[in-house]
Amino acid sequence: MTIWTPRLKSDQPKYLALAQAIADAIENGELALDEKLPPQRRLADALSVTIGTITRAYSEAERRGLVVARVGSGTYVKSAQEIYPAIKQWNQDIPGKIDLRAAFAPPGPQIQMLSDAMTAMTANPQLLANLLCYAPELGHSNHRESFKRWLTGEPVTLTNCDFLLTHGGQHAISVSVNALCREGDVILTEELVFPGILAAAQDRRVKVVPITMDEQGIIPQSVLQACQRHKPKLLYLTPNSQNPCGSQLSIERRQALVDICRQYNVIILEDDVQFLARHAKPLSIQQLAPELCIYFTSFSKRFDGAMRLGTLVTPKALYDKIRLSLRASSWTNSPLLIHCLCQWMDNGELAELEHWLTQEMHARQAIAKEHLAPWLTVSQASSFNLWLKLPTGWLSHEFVAQAMDNGVLVRSADDYRVGHQVPSPAVRLCLSRPSNREQLSQALTVLKNILEQGPSLKDALI
Structure with missing residues (x-):
């Protein structure tokens, strides 16, 4: 009788390679739910490894929640009910919708x-030990270098600017509003806007004034009139893919907004969180006026919701204010998440x-x-x-x-x-x-x- 015999990746310890092969086989249906894994001695002979390697691999697969050892019977792939006991709680969908x-x-x-990145980290105990410690306030130097290289491909300049790492886009908004606004100040936004900026303003007791839009986005003349009337501190924009309307501001409008905000000393908060192909992004407002603009993006749209990391690029004149606000809200980020992200930045994934x-x-x-x-x-x-x-x-x-x-x-x-x-x-x-x-x-x-x-x-x- 032919037993299941996977091909192991040679760049990993054999027990980890086998545990990953079990995971892959379950995902692609090669190993069925509730199916019994091969006896350890027979699989060891088939793979030309020790029984100890098979034991460690099966234990690792069990630790990952993929299989269960049944005394006197063997090791089995878990049933659907065992693997996904909380799937209805995790799934945000409404049944039938x-x-x-x-x-x-x-x-x-x-x-x-994510599986590959975590497997690589678990194979390096010293790396894990380092990542389990508190990270420096601004992040580990090697991680910052990875982010700096990645930012060179984004519509942003670091000339006379610096960047901070945030817990995503909403955190960047809250940190910026908290740093630059006081109770009673005014923020200008598009008349239809991402509700997160409204929550941050409400928390800070800041007034929000909506600005008229057309099919091309926010109207500069309306911003000018609002600046003359309200003396705002911030102008919040989503210029590349306006949320929710999807319009994109032209270079001409971006430059007009820069000229107005420069005249009235208004900081522009540029939200670039919504995913868009890099070639579809024109020159950013931050590139047009780095001394006047706070730019931020995040990785939740580029990867998935659990990747709660973002970058916030700020003029050096505002850097200490923003940094203090960030320190007050979170101090630092999880180096585990950052390390995963830096791996993908550096290896091209x-x-x-x-x-x-x-x-x-x-x-x-x-x-x-x-x-x-x-x-x-x-x-x-x-x-x-x-x-x-x-x-x-x-x-x-x-x-x-x-x-x-x-x-x-x-x-x-x-x-x-x-x-x-x-x-x-x-x-x-x-x-x-x-x-x-x-x-x-x-x-x-x-x-x-x-x-x-x-x-x-x-x-x-x-």
Whole structure:
């Protein structure tokens, strides 16, 4: 009888290579759930290793939660119920619904990347010992060098600037607002805006003033009028892929905003968190005016939500203020997460992942255009999001409710409003959220049918 005999990677200790082979075989279906692993002596003979190596490998697989040793019977791949006991708690989906609400990175190479990085770390006990210690406030010097090299490929300059590591984009927003604003100060934002800036302003008791937008983004003339009237401290922008509308500011508008903010001494907080292919990003506001701009990005969209790391680039004149605010909120970051990220930066895996994300989103955007072309606004080809302006007769909350009744979850324009002004009816679709293109196509078909049928007839009013 032929027994399962994997090929082991030669660049790892054999017991770790075998444990990883078990994990890979379970993932690709080569080893079935509840299947018995080969007896240790027979597998040792087949692989020309010691029984001790097999014992360590099986123990490592058990430690990872992949298999279970049953006394007197052998070692078995865990059943689905044993491997995924909390899957319903982890899964944020509503059963029977396709979720297009949150801009998560679509599933791809991330799990294997993380598995490989963690396996490499566990094979080096001294490295683990170093990473378990508190990191220096600004991070380990080798990690900072990795980030500095990576930033050379981003739309940012470090000339007369420096960078700090944050716990993601929201943390960068909170740190910046806390450092530069006091109670009663004013922040200008786009009239439809990422709610995280509103939360940070509310926490600091800072007033938010919305600025009019058109199909090209925020209008410079409106910013000028607001600067004259409100004397703001900050202007918060998402210029590359406006969240939620998806517009991209032209170079001309970016330069006009820089000129206005320079005249009125307003700092620009430039949010570049939303994923977009590097070639689709024009010159950043920070590159146009590094002395006037705080730029930040994060890796939750480039990798996945658990990668709670970001970079915040600030002018040297503001560096100490921002650093003190960062110190007060968190002191430092987890070197374990940072080390994983630096591995991917240095070995090219992060660049490969971003290339994959770009291709995947090109395909998903194309699917969306096939289904919803008559109702779409202009969007970036690699963006996770899509802005859907609703035809006459619809209200945003009515469309959201009807979509939900038909099994699709979308985000209302009302969720992004500043103050009490009700925006024009629209919804944001996160094309990246479904687990595959087929599920996305199914959801978009539902939305297309709803749009073609039109809103439900309302009761007559007398």
